[in-house]
Amino acid sequence: MIDTARPTAHPLAAAPATEPLAVAARRRDRSRRRRSATTDLLGILAWTSAAVAVALWLASPGSHSVVGIGGWLTDAGIVAGLIATDLVLVMLVLAARVPLVDRTFGQDTAIAVHRSLGKPVLYLLLAHGALLTLGYGASAGTGPIAETIALFSTPDMPLAYLGLGLFVAVVVSSLVAVRRRLPYEAWHVIHLLSYAAVLVALPHMLSAGSVLAAGTWQRAYWIALYVLALGLIAVYRFAVPFVVTVRHRIRVVGVEPIAPGVVSIHLAGRDLDRLGARGGQYGVWRFWTATTWWHAHPVSFSAVPRRDRARITVRDLGAGSSRLGRIRPGAFVSLEGPYGLFTSRARTAPYLALVASGIGITPVRALLEDTDLRPGEATVLLRGRDAQQQYLWRETADLAATTGTRLFAMVGHRARSRATWMPEEDLRRGVTLLSVFPRLLESDLYVCGPRAWSDLVVREARLAGVPEHQIHQERFKS
Structure with missing residues (x-):
C-alpha cells in the first residue's frame, strides 16, 4: 500500500463534534x-x-x-x-x-x-x-x-x-x-x-x-x-x-489515448453545463459514424461537464467500444441521460470513502471533482493491476491534493490464495478496508470497478458493519 497523497490541512483524527455525528446518525436511520x-x-x-x-x-x-x-x-x-x-x-x-x-x-x-x-x-x-x-x-x-x-x-x-x-x-x-x-x-x-x-x-x-x-x-x-x-x-x-441531442449539438473534438486500449473522448457542445450532470453519473452515448451508429454505449462522465466541454473515458472491452478509439473529430453524438445515483446526492454520512479499480476510476474521479469537501473528509483508494492500468490517477491525485483528501494506491494482481480484492502482498500485511478507511463506519462508501472485484469490496464492507444504505456500488465489466 502506497500513500500517494497526504492530508494538507487537518488530519483524519480531527472529527466533527459529537452532536453533528448524532444528527447524521439520525439522518442515516x-x-x-x-x-x-x-x-x-x-x-x-x-x-x-x-x-x-x-x-x-x-x-x-x-x-x-x-x-x-x-x-x-x-x-x-x-x-x-x-x-x-x-x-x-x-x-x-x-x-x-x-x-x-x-x-x-x-x-x-x-x-x-x-x-x-x-x-x-x-x-x-x-x-x-x-x-x-x-x-x-x-x-x-x-x-x-x-x-x-x-x-x-x-x-x-x-x-x-x-x-x-x-x-x-x-x-x-x-x-x-x-x-x-x-x-x-x-x-x-x-x-x-x-x-x-x-x-x-x-x-x-x-x-x-x-x-x-x-x-x-x-x-x-x-x-x-x-x-x-x-x-x-x-x-x-x-x-x-x-x-x-438537438439542443446541445454534441460533437467529438478529440480522441486522446491515455493507456493501451483506453481513450478519453473530448466532446464539445452548447450549454453542456445545463445537462444537469453530476459527478459519478453516466450517459448512453451513440456516435454517428459508419461503424458506430448502431451501438449505444453506457459510459460515465470522467469529468464534470462545463459550458461547452465534456469528456468520457472508454476502455476497449469488445468490438463496439474498440471502434471508439478510431472516431474522427467532428463526429455527431447523441446522448440519453445523464443517469445514475452514484453521486454526492446519495450521501448520508459525514465522511466519504471512494474505492475504484481500472476504468472504474471514471465516475469516482468525476464525483471527487463535483463534491465540496473539507480537508480530511474524504479518502480515496485506487487499484490497478499494473502500471498500465493507472488511468487518470494523476488527475485524481491533483484533485485530492486541492481538497486535503488522502489518496492511496494499490497495485498488483489479485491474490489467488483466497477470494479477495487485494494483491497478495497487501493481504499478507493485513491490509483491510478498516485500515485504509479508519472512519469507514461513519462514511458513505462508493465502489466502482469490475463486477467480481467490486462485489468482494462490498462484501468486506458489509462484514465490517457498514450499513447497506451507506454503500453505493457501480459495477463495470471486467
Missing part, C-alpha cells in the same frame, strides 16, 4: 427507513396493479365459466396471462426513467423493483401458455400437441405465440446469470424486443373471446395501461433524448 419503505411501496403498487387486472376480469359478466378440468385450467391460464402482461407493462413504466418516479422513489429503487419482477413474469408467461393449451385440449378432448397445432390456425394466435417468445427472450436475457455473458449491444437489442412483444400481444388480448370484451371496464383499463406504458417509453426514452 431516516434515510434507511425511507428507502426500505419506498421499495416496499413500489413493489406493492406493482402487484396491486396486477390484482386490479384480475379483479376486473372476475367482475366482468360472462368473462369466465368454469366447466370441468378444462375450464379450471383455461381460467388459471387466463389469470396467469393477465398478471404477467400487467407486470410487463409495469416493468416498462419503471424502466422509462420518468422524472416523477425518479424523484418519488429513486431510479435505483425503480430499477431494483423492475428486475425483481423478471422471474415472476417468466414463470407466469410459461404457465399462461401451458395452462391454456392443456385447458383447451381437455375441453376439446385433444392432446397438447394437437391443440397447439389447432391454435396456430386461429386468428391472432401466431402473434400471441410470437409475443410469448419475445417476452421470454427479454426476461431470460435480463436474468443476472445470462446478462453477465451477453455483450451489452446484444442485451440492448434483445431488451428492445419488449416493445415489440407488448405490441404484438395486444391484438390477441383484445380479440380473445370475452376476456377483454368491448365496453367493459377491464378493456378500458388495459388500453389505458398500454397507452401509459408505451407513451412514457416514447417520451422519456426517445423524444426527450432526441430533444437533448
